[in-house]
Amino acid sequence: MTQDLTGKVIWITGASGALGKATALVLAARGAVVIASGRSVAETAFGTAAIDRLPLDVRDDGAVRAALATLLARHGRIDGLVTSTNVGAFGDFLDLTDEDWQRVLEAKLLGTVRPVRAVAPHLAAQGAGSIVIIGGRGGIDPPPQHFPGASVNAALDLLVIGLGRRFGPQGVRSNVIAPGPIQSPRFAGMEATKAGTARYNTESSIPGPGLPGDVAEAAAFLLSDAARFVNGTSLLVDGGGPPYN
Numbered sequence: 001m002t003q004d005l006t007g008k009v010i011w012i013t014g015a016s017g018a019l020g021k022a023t024a025l026v027l028a029a030r031g032a033v034v035i036a037s038g039r040s041v042a043e044t045a046f047g048t049a050a051i052d053r054l055p056l057d058v059r060d061d062g063a064v065r066a067a068l069a070t071l072l073a074r075h076g077r078i079d080g081l082v083t084s085t086n087v088g089a090f091g092d093f094l095d096l097t098d099e100d101w102q103r104v105l106e107a108k109l110l111g112t113v114r115p116v117r118a119v120a121p122h123l124a125a126q127g128a129g130s131i132v133i134i135g136g137r138g139g140i141d142p143p144p145q146h147f148p149g150a151s152v153n154a155a156l157d158l159l160v161i162g163l164g165r166r167f168g169p170q171g172v173r174s175n176v177i178a179p180g181p182i183q184s185p186r187f188a189g190m191e192a193t194k195a196g197t198a199r200y201n202t203e204s205s206i207p208g209p210g211l212p213g214d215v216a217e218a219a220a221f222l223l224s225d226a227a228r229f230v231n232g233t234s235l236l237v238d239g240g241g242p243p244y245n
């Protein structure tokens with residue numbers, strides 16, 4: 001089985017972010033037709049004309065469906081989806097407000113559900129496709145300054161099991177990538193609000209932090225035919241978690 005993605009049409013939300021952008025570049029290098037979405041994606045420098053841009057705010061379900069319609073009109077089909085949206089809401093549990101929680105629910109939980117709900121019927125109708133959701137290690141190892149994001153990551157770990165069962169029989173695989181600490185502005189922002197526990201969720205057994213490309217390579221695998229029997233699971237890309245010493 002091959003990890004080549006030549007000709008596959010793959011939509012990435014959050015493609016103006018560190019992990020989404022790295023994933024867009026790796027998929028394009030593997031031969032995929034990549035459609036990059038984000039609110040500010042028009043300003044994002046990909047350094048290649050091979051990546052199509054489709055500005056989108058995932059908080060608006062109508063806009064998500066309209067963006068997919070535009071994508072299908074431009075490219076004729078869709079073979080894969082990567083969701084990689086989130087906003088920063090870091091701080092102690094007692095300080096974070098309803099508004100902080102709601103921003104994360106909108107950008108990451110519903111911001112994942114909406115494109116998956118739009119794309120899945122198209123993949124199911126053609127009997128093949130791959131959905132990759134960027135979750136996070138916080139879903140099983142919640143850092144003290146990151147309860148909203150960690151809670152959503154846990155929800156996505158569960159969601160993907162259900163999606164795997166719901167759409168697997170129709171040839172559509174759904175998986176989560178759960179990154180640990182990855183070198184990025186987001187990770188730096190989380191570090192800056194660390195609530196007293198240096199060890200928690202920022203360490204890895206393989207010296208880190210990891211790189212956005214580490215997540216991108218995992219996404220490329222899950223989108224490829226080499227992952228044909230991988231469905232409904234969460235893949236940690238975290239260097240193995242904190243060391244025991």
Ligand SMILES: NC(=O)c1ccc[n+]([C@@H]2O[C@H](COP(=O)([O-])OP(=O)(O)OC[C@H]3O[C@@H](n4cnc5c(N)ncnc54)[C@H](OP(=O)(O)O)[C@@H]3O)[C@@H](O)[C@H]2O)c1
Binds near residue numbers: 018
């Ligand atoms: N970096 C890490 O260490 C790490 C670790 C574990 C998990 N993760 C997860 O991995 C994912 C990507 O992380 P990252 O480091 O790449 O984060 P990032 O650089 O902050 O990127 C987040 C992306 O989400 C997009 N976005 C936010 N709100 C949106 C909205 N309403 N509509 C459309 N797009 C929206 C942003 O684009 P616009 O601002 O242009 O809209 C941006 O492209 C996130 O879900 C994050 O929680 C990251």
